[in-house]
Amino acid sequence: MDFPPPQDDAPPMASPLAGVVAAFMPRLAEFAFDPGLVAAVDQHAAAVCDTLAASGAQLPTQRTVDREMLTDYVLGFNDVLAEKGWQEPVGYDFATLRLTAICWLVREKDLLAF
Template sequence: MVFEEGWATSPLRWLMNALGDAQLQRMAGDPGLVAAVDQHAAWLRDAIPLDRETLGDYLLGFLDELRHLGWSFTGEPDAPSLRLTAVCYLTRELGLLDEGRTA
């Protein structure tokens, strides 16, 4: 994943563009991926309020930790990519990037 300038201004939109659209399409043909992402989404549902601001703040902290660890997206379903895909899934399902929303 490339952290281009301005990624932190709208982290949910950045993640959807960088990873989300492709990963969500990939889920359509991979039931195992759906199950794994659903587990991560359930964890997020239990851990934080699922509003645009809180999910965006969570994403910023999570991405900051991944950058610190030197993690990079390889396309393989490791724990960080599953968590990021779950954020994308929830963002789409909750309509957090619908018109008029900037996160």
Template structure:
């Protein structure tokens, strides 16, 4: 899951790794929407929501997951929901709309 180069553009990496699939699921799974909303609210309260800060937060979070040997599975575990919240915020805030690394 953590292929070479994942840290160069962490927001794009997480969107490709978990985001697209889970954001699509949110359209039909209200429980996932509620869980993602809770994680997004926690992030909004904890950090400024700009490309650099959200990307730095993601780098730290993903690096810890890498050290723990975490990989995405079929279940909505805490890590997957948090990563989905990061993807949702990045999409909603338009942080992936240009060609610059994120």
């Protein structure tokens, strides 16, 4: 999954986070039908927050994210997926759950608002 690089004069939707939201926001509607999916996405969201905390960007006890930290994470995660030749499946795999969790974090933390 390739996300376009942000440009100085581009609108906010040109960010990698916007690409994740555009691709995975529809999957959040499935929460209403699958409590197991909610739990899996919640675990992935917590893992992303823990990874960002462990990177030294915040105190280990904090579980907050900001747009810049999450954007950096998405760019790195996208690079790994591209190296592996990952294709989005119909169902859920690790990468799909992680990207859905990122989408959920963006929505919950309102990270695309300016």
